[in-house]
Amino acid sequence: MVKRYLLTLAAFTALGALAQSPTLTIYSGRGQSLVEPLVKQFEAETGIRVQVRYGTDAQILAALQEEGSRSPADLFWANTAGALGQASAKGLLRPLGETLLEKPIAFVPASRTWVPVTVRLRVLAYNPDRIKAEELPESLLDLPRFAREKGLVGRVGWTPTYSSFQDMVAGMIALYGEEKTREWLLAMKALAPKAYPSNPAMLDAIRAGEVDLGSTNHYYVVRFRRAGYRLGMHHFRNGDAGNLALVTGAGILKTSKNLAAATRFLTYLLSPQAQQYFVGNIGEYPLVKGVVLDPNLLPLEEALAKSPKLDFEKLPLDRALRLLRETGVL
Secondary structure, eight states: OOOOOOOOHHHHHHHHHHHOOOOOOOOEEEEHHHHHHHHHHHHHHHOEEEEEEEOHHHHHHHHHHHHHGGOOOEEESSSSSHHHHHHTTTOOOOOOOHHTTSSSOOOTTTTSSSSEEEEEEEEEEEOOSOGGGSSSSSSSSGGGHHHHHTTTOOOOOOOTTSSSHHHHHHHHHHHOHHHHHHHHHHHHHHTTTEOSSSSHHHHHHHTTSSSSSEEEHHHHHHHHHHHHOOOOOHHHOOGGGGGGGEEEEEBBBTOOOOOHHHHHHHHTTTHHHHHHHHIIIIIIIIITHHHHHHSSOOOOOHHHHSSOOOOOGGOOHHHHHHHHTTTTTO
């Protein structure tokens, strides 16, 4: 079993100095257990040595800024579009060619400095033995009212320290404004929700009957279903913040000394083989056509239509974090 870990900024930066230019060096916000098999497959197929440094998107951005022009990094492979948008805004990424950018069918950024690789959707997970699908609300904003009416005080889960939840709150601010988002957070707090450190922990609590529902990323529900557990997955109406698309992607850093290898890796991430891996092994939505989807997933075009149309490079994450602290959620 692959061991997962987070690097402190000091350790992250110190390790960076050890990299050698003949090796393709990737700084990855994507989890090691999720993507390492794909990296190994790329190495086996191309003969290119790859060294990956894993951490959170925030850790990587901090390390890149501290390293500056001394950074050994060739690629930033991020868990969120917002992190890539910040890297682009700080001038850390190179513009990409049209050959790469024409491959994804959606979410190509205006900056043209990174390529979208996969998509996760926010969804509502629920216990189908306690909640009927047809009763669920059409908007995330109506979730507190629904929970009160159904007597679910103390029976709602959430993951406020998790980056995807924070991205969703940022999406709510972008769509509905800060005051309406504040009202929603306070209404959710009034439900005495149980906080979990991760989505798998929350879904396990739903499965075990500890809570009855919670907002999560769709692929976690897919994994639990593949394991044989009964979990419901609810999409809100099209364009709702509760369906926010969470775009993963990667860009080539200006410090790269291995442009050919870096470009080849980005091309590989968008290949049918790699995209099928993301679907089959992780449960994410692909961003190229011709990939066979899991039957638990919506058709690709239908899934993409669920998300609100936002500039995913510019989600107001700083405002979301401030609001989460002001409301006492964090």
